[in-house]
Amino acid sequence: MQYSSALLETLIxxxxxxxxxxxxxxxxxxxxxxxxxxxxxxxxxxxxLDLKSKVTDCEICGNVTExxxxxxxxxTRRDPALLCVVEQPMDVLALERxxxxxxxxxxxxxxxSPVDGIGPDQLRLTEMMRRVxxxxxxxxxxxxxxxxxGEATALYIAQLLQPIANLKVTRIAxxxxxxxxxxxxxxxxxxxxxxxxxxx
Amino acid sequence: MQYSSALLETLIxxxxxxxxxxxxxxxxxxxxxxxxxxxxxxxxxxxxLDLKSKVTDCEICGNVTExxxxxxxxxTRRDPALLCVVEQPMDVLALERxxxxxxxxxxxxxxxSPVDGIGPDQLRLTEMMRRVxxxxxxxxxxxxxxxxxGEATALYIAQLLQPIANLKVTRIAxxxxxxxxxxxxxxxxxxxxxxxxxxx
Numbered sequence: 001m002q003y004s005s006a007l008l009e010t011l012i013x014x015x016x017x018x019x020x021x022x023x024x025x026x027x028x029x030x031x032x033x034x035x036x037x038x039x040x041x042x043x044x045x046x047x048x049l050d051l052k053s054k055v056t057d058c059e060i061c062g063n064v065t066e067x068x069x070x071x072x073x074x075x076t077r078r079d080p081a082l083l084c085v086v087e088q089p090m091d092v093l094a095l096e097r098x099x100x101x102x103x104x105x106x107x108x109x110x111x112x113s114p115v116d117g118i119g120p121d122q123l124r125l126t127e128m129m130r131r132v133x134x135x136x137x138x139x140x141x142x143x144x145x146x147x148x149x150g151e152a153t154a155l156y157i158a159q160l161l162q163p164i165a166n167l168k169v170t171r172i173a174x175x176x177x178x179x180x181x182x183x184x185x186x187x188x189x190x191x192x193x194x195x196x197x198x199x200x
Numbered sequence: 201m202q203y204s205s206a207l208l209e210t211l212i213x214x215x216x217x218x219x220x221x222x223x224x225x226x227x228x229x230x231x232x233x234x235x236x237x238x239x240x241x242x243x244x245x246x247x248x249l250d251l252k253s254k255v256t257d258c259e260i261c262g263n264v265t266e267x268x269x270x271x272x273x274x275x276t277r278r279d280p281a282l283l284c285v286v287e288q289p290m291d292v293l294a295l296e297r298x299x300x301x302x303x304x305x306x307x308x309x310x311x312x313s314p315v316d317g318i319g320p321d322q323l324r325l326t327e328m329m330r331r332v333x334x335x336x337x338x339x340x341x342x343x344x345x346x347x348x349x350g351e352a353t354a355l356y357i358a359q360l361l362q363p364i365a366n367l368k369v370t371r372i373a374x375x376x377x378x379x380x381x382x383x384x385x386x387x388x389x390x391x392x393x394x395x396x397x398x399x400x
Binding site: 054 | 204205206207208210211214215217218219220221225227228229230231232233234238240241242243244245246247248249250251252254255258263264265266270271272288289290292293
């Protein structure tokens with residue numbers, strides 16, 4: 001195909017590398033950027049560069065941050081007795097959006113997956129153990145994904161933490177999602193919902 | 201919501217301004233950029249800046265380009281007797297992808313739409329008339345969109361060009377799209393397909 005602008009083609013190619021963007025969406029975005037004000041486009045470009053140059057991992061929780069420690073770890077209003085363990089920084093965002101959790105986080109940066117060569121050494125488990133042993137943590141909430149890898153990781157963490165006295169280890173509830181129809185729930189989820197039933 | 205990184209929040213906000221990107225997609229892309237190699241991210245940022253600073257409109261056809269005239273106008277292997285009139289630069293891309301057209305293009309930069317305040321003066325019609333009168337154009341193919349605005353623009357162009365001797369003015373065929381089922385075609389399209397029927 002002969003494009004009238006090689007730079008347009010370059011941007012479209014770069015955009016298609018991003019997750020969820022096909023050629024058509026990339027094209028629409030490229031033409032939008034072409035029509036938009038210069039300031040908007042340069043702000044977008046600058047935001048990309050800033051993110052790469054200034055954002056790092058929080059030394060304590062492993063979440064993304066541009067300060068050390070991150071705003072969540074530095075927040076003294078948060079309960080230091082609660083530690084929520086998640087796989088990825090995106091999971092922190094998802095949990096924060098609920099507004100239900102006021103403790104601290106620990107990002108593992110993955111889940112156990114022998115097939116992909118990810119064992120305990122590839123996860124931030126040593127850091128987690130240190131925080132639990134040295135800090136005032138009373139409950140570890142394991143909020144890894146409800147997938148095979150996430151469940152395996154949760155079990156592994158429970159075993160790691162078991163020897164520590166006066167520590168509760170909990171797992172987020174798995175069951176039928178809110179707003180869904182029972183008839184459309186898969187067997188595994190529905191079985192989980194039955195097993196995890198609670199008195200009203 | 202309290203984000204652990206303001207820069208991450210900034211990029212997500214900038215990304216949600218782009219067409220077709222909601223908050224979730226923007227978040228996925230932002231985290232992808234965070235994990236990707238530095239080179240990839242800076243190439244993307246540079247591509248955005250380059251597009252804005254170096255890409256302009258071709259003085260002849262109005263298509264996007266970084267050279268004057270654009271590669272399509274400069275291509276001597278293209279037939280100067282054929283001129284295809286389209287609404288937007290994106291339409292040129294779409295037509296070039298078919299590989300069926302080897303003439304030149306003329307981008308109107310819109311379509312007649314009195315409601316939006318777009319009259320003949322807002323379109324690149326004067327430039328089109330000059331090209332047709334001064335050049336060796338023998339056929340003008342009107343490829344505006346098959347919408348109310350596009351059809352009105354096509355009629356207007358046909359009237360403008362009517363006085364010029366030895367000039368054929370054609371409109372792209374409108375009918376049932378390839379690969380579709382007749383039963384799912386709307387009435388207007390199907391009526392068009394009947395009226396525009398051809399001998400096999």
